[in-house]
Amino acid sequence: MKPVSEKPEFSLQTLAIRGVGLIGGSIAKAARKAGIAQEIVGIGRDEARLQKAVEHQVIDRFETDSKTAASQADLIVVCTPVDCIAKDIVQLHGSLRPEALITDAGSVKEQIVREVCEKLGAKHRYLGSHPLAGSEKTGFEHSDADLFQNAAVVLTPEEQSSKNDLNFLEAFWKALGGKVSIMSPAEHDRALAATSHLPHLIAAALASSVSEDQLPLAATGFGDTTRIASGDPHLWTSIFCQNPNGTLAAAKEFQQQLNAFLEAVEAKDTDKINALLLTAKKRRDLWLNERENS
Numbered sequence: 001m002k003p004v005s006e007k008p009e010f011s012l013q014t015l016a017i018r019g020v021g022l023i024g025g026s027i028a029k030a031a032r033k034a035g036i037a038q039e040i041v042g043i044g045r046d047e048a049r050l051q052k053a054v055e056h057q058v059i060d061r062f063e064t065d066s067k068t069a070a071s072q073a074d075l076i077v078v079c080t081p082v083d084c085i086a087k088d089i090v091q092l093h094g095s096l097r098p099e100a101l102i103t104d105a106g107s108v109k110e111q112i113v114r115e116v117c118e119k120l121g122a123k124h125r126y127l128g129s130h131p132l133a134g135s136e137k138t139g140f141e142h143s144d145a146d147l148f149q150n151a152a153v154v155l156t157p158e159e160q161s162s163k164n165d166l167n168f169l170e171a172f173w174k175a176l177g178g179k180v181s182i183m184s185p186a187e188h189d190r191a192l193a194a195t196s197h198l199p200h201l202i203a204a205a206l207a208s209s210v211s212e213d214q215l216p217l218a219a220t221g222f223g224d225t226t227r228i229a230s231g232d233p234h235l236w237t238s239i240f241c242q243n244p245n246g247t248l249a250a251a252k253e254f255q256q257q258l259n260a261f262l263e264a265v266e267a268k269d270t271d272k273i274n275a276l277l278l279t280a281k282k283r284r285d286l287w288l289n290e291r292e293n294s
Contacts, residue, residue, distance in 0.1 A: 010171040016073035018043040024079035025143030030176040033145040043069045070095035078104040083238035086115035103129040108242040109156045109185035128156035136230040153178035156185045193246030203229040
């Protein structure tokens with residue numbers, strides 16, 4: 001992973017967002033706050049929900065006809081579940097203007113890129129993004145204009161991706177407050193398996209392992225470590241199924257650590273337990289310090 005340059009000036013005429021939920025709504029609000037888009041258009045099928053997004057001033061207007069929306073946009077950000085993203089990109093791509101670009105906000109990249117290439121060929125106008133920000137909540141009602149401030153954003157260009165497109169997308173996310181880095185789709189998926197997908201799997205397993213009659217005794221420790229288990233089950237099912245190899249590899253690494261803890265506890269090896277806990281504390285504190293100083 002390599003850092004990219006400082007935030008440049010950026011503006012566009014029409015920003016279109018397919019999937020105006022938590023992430024899509026936050027992108028719209030952040031773009032409006034930054035003043036980088038003359039018009040923000042929501043794309044979807046649910047007219048009632050899209051109209052509410054207009055009324056909440058999340059988007060300026062909406063289109064239910066994807067062809068019409070794509071033909072008007074300078075940049076389209078696809079924010080649908082990961083198992084829908086490739087299909088949505090292909091559908092929108094057919095009406096895209098030659099100079100326009102499509103990106104996404106999905107937390108899995110390798111399979112999306114592969115499906116897009118299979119359907120559109122190497123000269124497609126898609127370049128992947130993943131803003132590492134979000135919540136266990138859903139819907140544009142929970143969207144936040146500051147969601148991407150100091151958030152890591154990974155771009156996943158392919159060999160044929162143009163430098164101009166990469167610069168354009170870097171500028172877009174930086175204008176929303178993100179800290180942009182570049183990784184290959186495969187490298188991204190391996191890293192996110194360890195830092196995002198596996199933590200959700202573990203949180204879900206932990207939440208499931210506590211019986212309902214034990215819940216009255218669950219306090220902040222249980223709440224802190226299982227918060228993300230409240231995420232959308234459909235969304236996370238899609239993520240696990242699109243990144244199974246990365247998730248399983250990360251899980252094996254975790255299993256080794258868990259076994260080391262269990263063996264030390266079984267042996268009542270206080271020195272080993274303390275050493276393991278100390279390593280964990282140092283790693284977590286390092287992460288926290290980096291976030292606080294960013």
